[in-house]
Amino acid sequence: MRIVLYTLGGTIAMAGAGGRGVVARLGGAELTAAVPGLAEIGVQLAVQDTEPVPSADLTFRRIAELVAAADTAVREGAAGVVVTQGTDTLEETCYLADLLWDRDEPLVFTGAMRNPTLAGPDGPANLLAAVRVATSDAARGLGALAVLDDEIHAARFVRKAHATATGAFTSPDAGPIGHVIEGAVRVLTRPARLPALTVDPAGFDRARVGLYTATLDDDGGLLAGLADRYQGLVVAGYGVGHVPGALAPVLGTVARSIPVVLTSRTGGGSVLAHTYGAVGSEADLARRGLLNGGLLSPYRARVLLRTLLAAGADGAAIEAQLAARR
Structure with missing residues (x-):
């Protein structure tokens, strides 16, 4: 099974910059190498690194082009797609992707609240959970998803509700639609899926x-x-x-x-x-x-x-x- 991983930067990909704070420096190979248990899933992970930027600098056009690339990857045989990015705008980019995504294969967004220079970074766990969801038959037909803190959120409900907590993402009007429990993907409810919109980026x-x-x-x-x-x-x-x-x-x-x-x-x-x-x-x-x-x-x-x-x-x-x- 092949999963395509697109890396856009963000806290999950940050490293120290000589006393000037942290900046996005880690590519997909470095990200995946830091995830315990990822190799044991038995997934072929095809990494597509893009120019890393803070999520505050992402644009509608760039996300639309990413969705088009993900669509091509699925058409060429990928079973699902994972996107890593900064969490600041993740609720918006994930929803935009959901509006444009016309595939049953999972399109999963994830990131991190604690960068890799801190004790207890959450990026590796979030990436592992995202890959598990992207490979799961249970996640098919759900559109774009946000997976963080072992919770699965539908793009149409998720929001970032805390500036620093690792459990920052919630779905106030619906709750998470599923969880990753001991490595197993459990989808508890399936929101109605609406037709995708067609837009030239x-x-x-x-x-x-x-x-x-x-x-x-x-x-x-x-x-x-x-x-x-x-x-x-x-x-x-x-x-x-x-x-x-x-x-x-x-x-x-x-x-x-x-x-x-x-x-x-x-x-x-x-x-x-x-x-x-x-x-x-x-x-x-x-x-x-x-x-x-x-x-x-x-x-x-x-x-x-x-x-x-x-x-x-x-x-x-x-x-x-x-x-x-x-």
């Missing part, structure tokens, strides 16, 4: 989507002229999808020019549709043309909206996709 260069977080006593001044510079906007509102009353007409004006998706800044739970009716409530914002993001986090909503715009989706198609995926 170059299309992302033409689709700019902003993210605006509502805050206390917000006057919306930062939104002036936004529709002239961006093709879409995601709003992270309070609670179930509220903003200050003074901000509501400003957002309504923006929504007349570009699609605006309403999400919750809380980190869990859904935007509502028709419970509250005051100015700035979810119902009021819907009347003003904002689209309901449901359970989508602000970050995933931005990934989805930019992907749809890059694919050339019109307003009706965007609304339909949001309804299906939120």
Whole structure:
């Protein structure tokens, strides 16, 4: 069985830099050599090193090109794909890959919270678990997955919820869909899989989507002229999808020019549709043309909206996709 490993850098691949902190220096061969028990799995691991960068410098286009390369690898016989990267943007890159991945073979993202210069680095264990999941029949048909801390998370639910803890990744609205237990992959639930989206990677260069977080006593001044510079906007509102009353007409004006998706800044739970009716409530914002993001986090909503715009989706198609995926 052959698994392709793409290395993008990140904490999992870092080493000391002479007193200047840690930097990405380890390639796939060095990463895999540091994983106890990996050779015993009996998997042929084909390493594809790419230019290592902090995950903060990854782009939509680069991830789309990675997914295309992974698709080719599977078409040529790979049973699954593992991607190592920094954890800062992993919830976004994994979700983007999930939107584009049209294969049953597992596409598994992993990384590390503790770099190899520290006591107890988690990278080797995470890479071992990711390879096990990528080889597992139980993980087929689940789309892109995030595997860290022996937990298996669906891309549509996972988020990084802690800055430093090794158990940083959670799925607030669903929990992990499985675990790796004594080397065995246990998938406990199978979320519905939605059709993949088809996007030319170059299309992302033409689709700019902003993210605006509502805050206390917000006057919306930062939104002036936004529709002239961006093709879409995601709003992270309070609670179930509220903003200050003074901000509501400003957002309504923006929504007349570009699609605006309403999400919750809380980190869990859904935007509502028709419970509250005051100015700035979810119902009021819907009347003003904002689209309901449901359970989508602000970050995933931005990934989805930019992907749809890059694919050339019109307003009706965007609304339909949001309804299906939120």
